[in-house]
Amino acid sequence: MPMPCNLETTIIDNLVICFLAAPALLAELRDLFGIDYGDFRLSRIEGRFHRHYFNITTPRAKKLGSLYFDRFASDGNERYIWLKVVNAALYDRNLIDEVRRIPDRLGQQYYGISSLDLARDFGYDVASRIRKMMRREDLAVIINGKEVKNRTTMLKRIYRTCGMSLVKDGAKGQLSNQF
Numbered sequence: 001m002p003m004p005c006n007l008e009t010t011i012i013d014n015l016v017i018c019f020l021a022a023p024a025l026l027a028e029l030r031d032l033f034g035i036d037y038g039d040f041r042l043s044r045i046e047g048r049f050h051r052h053y054f055n056i057t058t059p060r061a062k063k064l065g066s067l068y069f070d071r072f073a074s075d076g077n078e079r080y081i082w083l084k085v086v087n088a089a090l091y092d093r094n095l096i097d098e099v100r101r102i103p104d105r106l107g108q109q110y111y112g113i114s115s116l117d118l119a120r121d122f123g124y125d126v127a128s129r130i131r132k133m134m135r136r137e138d139l140a141v142i143i144n145g146k147e148v149k150n151r152t153t154m155l156k157r158i159y160r161t162c163g164m165s166l167v168k169d170g171a172k173g174q175l176s177n178q179f
Contacts, residue, residue: 012090014117019108021081026069037105042067064089064099082114
């Protein structure tokens with residue numbers, strides 16, 4: 001079965017969507033510790049940056065995401081509410097279908113995407129190739145729209161991270177770099 005968020009070999013790895021919520025919904029949620037909507041449940045948890053933070057789960061207790069609003073830094077009168085989809089739901093067609101119904105069920109109006117991470121698996125080490133290409137004299141390195149002219153200068157804010165699974169690929173006998 002194909003992954004629902006598959007963009008060829010590029011996948012959506014993290015998604016946070018901002019909505020405008022009706023003041024009546026926000027007032028109702030501010031006073032609740034949890035509520036069961038039938039096809040999903042909201043359970044209040046402690047939030048780090050928001051006064052009101054809820055886990056969203058299916059009736060079978062599978063986590064779909066989080067819903068949060070009223071940043072501590074705000075006056076508490078904003079109408080924005082954020083829906084963060086858990087990574088596992090982005091890879092499961094049934095779970096993503098359930099997530100899609102949540103904003104309609106709550107009467108939210110789409111405002112915009114707050115965070116979107118795309119991931120792509122390669123059969124080679126991309127960071128190594130980029131690092132090698134950056135060292136080539138015949139290629140211009142441009143960072144934040146500016147060409148790096150002095151190649152001996154330390155480049156700030158360039159980080160390299162990698163991840164891998166310890167499960168071997170069956171046919172090749174190599175380590176898989178998929179998460």
